[in-house]
Amino acid sequence: MFKKILIANRGEIACRVAATARRLGVKTVAVYSEADARAKHVQACDEAVLIGGPAPRDSYLQWQRIIEAAKATGAEAVHPGYGFLSENEEFAEACAKAGLVFIGPPSSAIRAMGLKAESKRLMEAAGVPLVPGYHGADQDPALLKREADRIGYPVLIKASAGGGGKGMRAVLQASDFDAALASCKREAINSFGDDAVLIERYVQKPRHIEIQVFGDSQGSCVYLFERDCSVQRRHQKVLEEAPAPGMSAARRREMGEAAVAAAKAVGYVGAGTVEFIAEQDGRFYFMEMNTRLQVEHPVTEAITGQDLVEWQLRVASGEALPLKQHELQMHGHAIEARICAENPDGGFLPATGRLDVARWPAHVSFERGHVRIDAGVGEGDEISPYYDSMVAKLIVWGEDRSQALARLDAALRDTHIVGLQTNVAFLRRCAATASFAGADLDTGLIERERAALFDQPGLPLQISAAAVVAHTLAKEAALQSTDPWTARDGWRMYGASARRFDLEAGGTHHEVLLSRHHQGGMHLTVEGQSLPFAVNSAGLESHELLLGEGLAQRRVTVKTYAQGERVAVFAAEGSAIVTEVDVIAHAGEGGGEGGRLTAPMPGKLVSFLAQPGDKVAKGQALAVMEAMKMEHTINAPRDGVVAELLFAVGDQVTDGAELLRMEA
Known part of the structure; x- marks a missing residue:
């Protein structure tokens, strides 16, 4: 086992890795940006090294500085967490050249699975079922449009090098293809440095089921059962559970063996997740492989009783897998809710600000237990525009799904966050919908249950x-x-x-x-x-x-x-x-001026879609902003004429900043 590792990440995953390492007697080194000087993950580690400015490109994506920090502190290995550099083959190779163990798969596996088009070809050769689509290297927009027409609408455009819903759009009709393609390519180049995309048939009412796999350097590979991650908004997961409701033992084995075959096809070592699109009749198709630990791994830990971070450390240090396939058992049911700083009623726009109050349910565990919280922030911390909007993960376990649902509702009820908008109330409503409670699951659940989920009155x-x-x-x-x-x-x-x-x-x-x-x-x-x-x-x-x-x-x-x-x-x-309201203190205050269009969140201005003098209609797209790695379109609040643009494309703007003026 290692004596010291460096954690090349931030937030709750860095805290989680630090906790497991401490239990195993392994020292840890944190890296942090100027925005994270007082962050929880810095306090959780034995040492900490400043690596740059607040923006990820100036800090957490600077792999040269991370390797220098590892060597300077005497770390033997680097744990990449998830996001940032966790699936960066160049970083994995640089670690190896520097004499550091990369706690993840070999760079060849990252390379093979990192490009979706290439991974599709590999999976086809390995006999893993695929969704009909185009995965070619020719990225001419006209060709992509012809391929989409050939496949038949609706189609899904996906960034070839991406994940997490970034650079992904569902296109329902041919007339929308060109705009969706341009937006996907912009998000892809900003998030992954590669604007290549692939086109696939958009499966109607699909379930998103993924298999947790683990391989060691001795050639063994196992699957630790499945997770259902169908409840999504904007292609990002909201609720995840294990095992998948309605999964038969035969189908579980079939999907698990397909996932292991996918992992073995690329010589996989470490923790990975093979994601499938599943039809309602049970047919399934390979979607992608995430060559890292997943955000939702705690639900697998809850039903198997295994610590997957410990498995990562043991496998990376050369040990064999702790258990063989026939020794793995699952018990009970677990559900994870991602608590995010966002406004569900406002199109899930990200929110920033200070966590004035962050109170968790009583008897909560931060590592094990029936109710568990994985959090990288606490009361008094800031949620900044530089990183992902997730505040914490709430994980519950029950003897069966009914008990897990009851515990989830009680835990969300007792989660109190004040200071910025969050999705806690939305999560509670989502878990209580007839579709989720009845396990009628597919990726369109949120849209199908809109009436029960959005613009609700709240407390009487x-x-x-x-x-x-x-x-x-x-x-x-x-x-x-x-x-x-x-x-x-x-x-x-x-x-x-x-x-x-x-x-x-x-x-x-x-x-x-x-x-x-x-x-x-x-x-x-x-x-x-x-x-x-x-x-x-x-x-x-x-x-x-x-x-x-x-x-x-x-x-x-x-x-x-x-x-x-x-x-x-x-x-x-x-x-x-x-x-x-103190009526006397507010006497004489007036209302705000009209004719203004303001930024709904802090971020970067990507483009203006109208120019001074243009007539625009209510609801027409006027500007595109990028915040927390996602693009957001801002629409006209009313009919009018654009009078003046107040920022330039590429400018960073604050929450509430006036972007342009409109006249009647």
Whole structure:
């Protein structure tokens, strides 16, 4: 076993590798960018080396600096994690030349599987089933268009050197092909330095099933069963589970043996994932092989009881695989939810900002357990525009799928993040849909369940308003002295006192009245309805609300987190952000000006699709931005004429920056 390894990555995977290495008695070295000086993965390792600026191209993609850091610190091996350089054959070869063990497959396997077109040819020769398509080297746009017409629409354009949904577009009709191809090529060259693409038939209602494989340097290779990763948005995974629902033992063995054949065809060593598109009738086709550990590997660990990072370290140090195929068993069911900083109702645009609050479920484990969190950030950390939007992975295990679903819902309910938008509420709704709960899975699930997933009302105003009032009363109680004349409880010798709260929720102003009787009882009036109200608070964050009386009384437990005037409220029914407005402090403030188009997130301006003087219609594409490695199209908010462009293509812009002005 190695004495010291360098982890050439950041975030939760670097933290995970560091934890496993520590358990095995292996020292670790972290590398970090200027933006990650205080990052969790830096603290998790024994040593840390600064390698460059915040942007990945200035730091985590600078493999020469990483190798220099490994040699300077005496590391014997390099673990690439996933993303960045994990599937870079040049980096793997450079490690070998420098006398460092690359904890991954040989560069020849990365090369063979890294280019999708080449891997398709190899898989065809190995007898692995393929989707009909074009995988040729000729990248003439006219030829690609003819091939798409030949295959028949819908087709899928995919970056040959890519993954993670980048450089990928589904094209439903011929008239959309040219624009989609241009966008794919731009994303591909920016993400992978290679704009080659392949064209495939777009399988209708497909499932995305992948097989975890592992090979050693003695020539052995096994599969550690399958994962279903069908729930996706923009070709990126949202929920993953193991085993795949409805998978028969015979089909599991057939897919597993096909995956092993694919791995052996390229002399594979280490952890890898063979991804398949599966028809609803069970037929499956090779899609690609990820020559690294996957983000969703914890669900495989949960059902097999194996530590795949430990397997990586042992295999890379020359040991044989810990278990043979017949010794591998699976037990129970596991589901992983990717918690991301993004706005699902806004087209999943990435969000940035500070994690003012990051509270995880009680009894959570950070390595093992029925509820597990893999996170590379914590409360007080920043989510920057430079890296992937994932905040954490929430993994649950149950004796069966029903128990796992119940644990997932409870864990998401108790995950409280404040300071920036996340997809936690969306994940909870997604897991509760009839399709997911009933295991009716395919990659179109999110689109099919739109009505249940997007633009949902959230926590009822009655509960969120009562929670804000409870928080204010608890805060005032904590501050008041024993002097009755300074108390702010509205006490009257006779009659009742009334206090108005001005609240804003969902963009709407609400007046809420709290009435106190001289005998101590309270009533809360929300949207014209007055109810008896009582509250029992344990500090400023935990409150038990009682609304109504008799058989109609409701008891609701809530959590509140205040940041200035904004109060985040969490309850079993959902969450809400409520602003308690100080009317006097905001007197005289006016509205914003019209005729502006602003950036919905920080990023780089890729192109303008209209010029000054152009007439544009509401919804027309006006600009393309790149943020967190993905392209985002910005549309006109109304009909008008473009008056002025305020940035140049290639400029970095901040969230809310005015990009162009429009006139009526």
